[in-house]
Amino acid sequence: MRFMIIVKATAESERGDMPTEPLMAAMARYHEELARAGVLLDGSGLKPSAQGWRVRYGAGGARTTITDGPFTETKELIAGYTLIQVRDRDEALEWTRRFPNPRGEGLEAEIEVRPLYEMEDFAAVEGVEHFRDLEARR
Incomplete structure (x- = not known):
């Protein structure tokens, strides 16, 4: 099962603001542990929303709009985020309990953990074979 550990913005x-050296070291150690255990798929920080945009799709054929951040x-x-692949929810929970506080020790922070859909979750959905083909090519 794949899970995404989502670090909430502050x-x-x-x-x-860049993380402190102690926080970077703690995050590096944590991700090294994940990699050694063979469960790390990916992980990265995101730049501030001021450097991004949103795409809003209008209902009923209404115009699509682009809105620049922040x-x-x-x-x-x-x-x-950090993306992991583990046996089950319990293993994911164990790993996330060890996730370093993303703001630094003693500060209020929040992470969210969500399972990803797997191809078998879409077995009854028409058109899923196109995604299976893409997955097979990776």
Whole structure:
């Protein structure tokens, strides 16, 4: 099973503040442990929303619009992620309990963990074979 560990954005991450050296070291150690265990698929920090944009699709054929960042609702933004592949939810929970505080020790922070859909979840959906073909080519 694949799980995404989502690091929530903060005012600091939205300003583009870089992590402290101790935090970078803790994150590096954690990701090295994941890699040694063979469960790390990917992980990265995201630049502030000021450097991004949103695409909004209109209902009923209404026009699609592009909105440049920054976006004001920090609590709805993502500052980074780690993607892991583990046996089950319990193993994912164990790894996420060890995730370093993304703001640094003693500071309030939040991560969110969500399972990813797998191809078998879409077995009954018409058109899924196109995605299976893409997956087979990777």
